[in-house]
Amino acid sequence: MTKSTTLVDDEVPKWDIALEGLANDTYxxxxxxxxxxxxxxxxxxxxxxxxxxxxxxxxxxxxSKWQYKNDQGEVTITRQTLDQLFVNGRLQEKDMRDFSGDWMPLA
Structure with missing residues (x-):
């Protein structure tokens, strides 16, 4: 008999881990x-x-793996922030005008 492992939803990242790795390497x-x-x-x-x-x-x-800062300091990004940008189903470069600041991982 083999044991099966069931992943709890909280254990599965909600983001693309390959892209996370690419961003971390670039940073x-x-x-x-x-x-x-x-x-x-x-x-x-x-x-x-x-x-x-x-x-x-x-x-x-x-x-809370990365943070975003603009000229006024750290900006809290929420699910609502992301949902508001996805009005047309895809993010466009023009949608990112308000996010031209700094992105960095949290230690």
Whole structure:
């Protein structure tokens, strides 16, 4: 008889872990916070949709793995923040105008 493992919903990340790894690696290589230009370059260089990367970044902020800061300081990103951006079903570069600040992992 074999044992089966059931993953509890809380154990399964709500974001793309491969994109999380890519963002973490890019942050380490840059040695500084990432910005929209960095994410656009990641998308082009790796042939990944820009909105997939940004959804992952928003999810990482929602689950307190990363943080976002603008000129006024840290911005709390919630599920509602992400939902409001998804009015048309996909994030567009124009939707990200208000998020041109710094993205960085939390220690």
């Amino acid at each position: 380490r290589m840059k040695g500084a916070a990432l910005n929209i230009d960095d994410f656009q370059k990641l998308a082009v260089d790796n042939r990944i949709r820009f909105d997939d990367i940004m959804v992952t970044m928003f999810e990482l902020c929602i689950y």
